[in-house]
Amino acid sequence: MLQDKEIKELEKKLIDAKKSIEKQLSKFATKDKTIEDNYRTEFPDIGNQADENAQEITEYEQNISLEHSLEDELKLINKALDKIKSNKFGRCEICGQEIPYERLKIRPQAVMCVSCKSKNEASL
Numbered sequence: 534m535l536q537d538k539e540i541k542e543l544e545k546k547l548i549d550a551k552k553s554i555e556k557q558l559s560k561f562a563t564k565d566k567t568i569e570d571n572y573r574t575e576f577p578d579i580g581n582q583a584d585e586n587a588q589e590i591t592e593y594e595q596n597i598s599l600e601h602s603l604e605d606e607l608k609l610i611n612k613a614l615d616k617i618k619s620n621k622f623g624r625c626e627i628c629g630q631e632i633p634y635e636r637l638k639i640r641p642q643a644v645m646c647v648s649c650k651s652k653n654e655a656s657l
């Protein structure tokens with residue numbers, strides 16, 4: 534079982550990670566007010582020359598893929614924070630086993646234990 538102290542520590546890590554992701558997202562995207570944890574990438578305005586337009590498109594596409602991966606991460610973090618509140622934190626979503634503190638220390642938003650994760654990745 535995770536100790537209260539350990540959970541507190543992991544909660545702090547999650548909140549810090551959440552802040553840092555929101556900060557990264559705010560650099561190029563705006564928060565969608567209607568959907569929770571959803572951001573919209575803004576189209577960059579570099580200039581009106583053809584090469585500048587091309588650069589805008591490249592940047593936009595890169596930002597969108599970055600936006601999606603940051604959003605996924607944010608969702609996992611919020612899910613983990615919810616689980617802390619409802620005392621369900623630290624269990625593998627697949628097999629229900631406790632996820633060891635050593636693993637959560639590295640990745641507190643982990644939803645699967647190492648063995649389920651490797652099985653899951655192998656099946657993809």
Ligand SMILES: [Zn+2]
Binds near residue numbers: 626627629630646
């Ligand atoms: Zn598992």
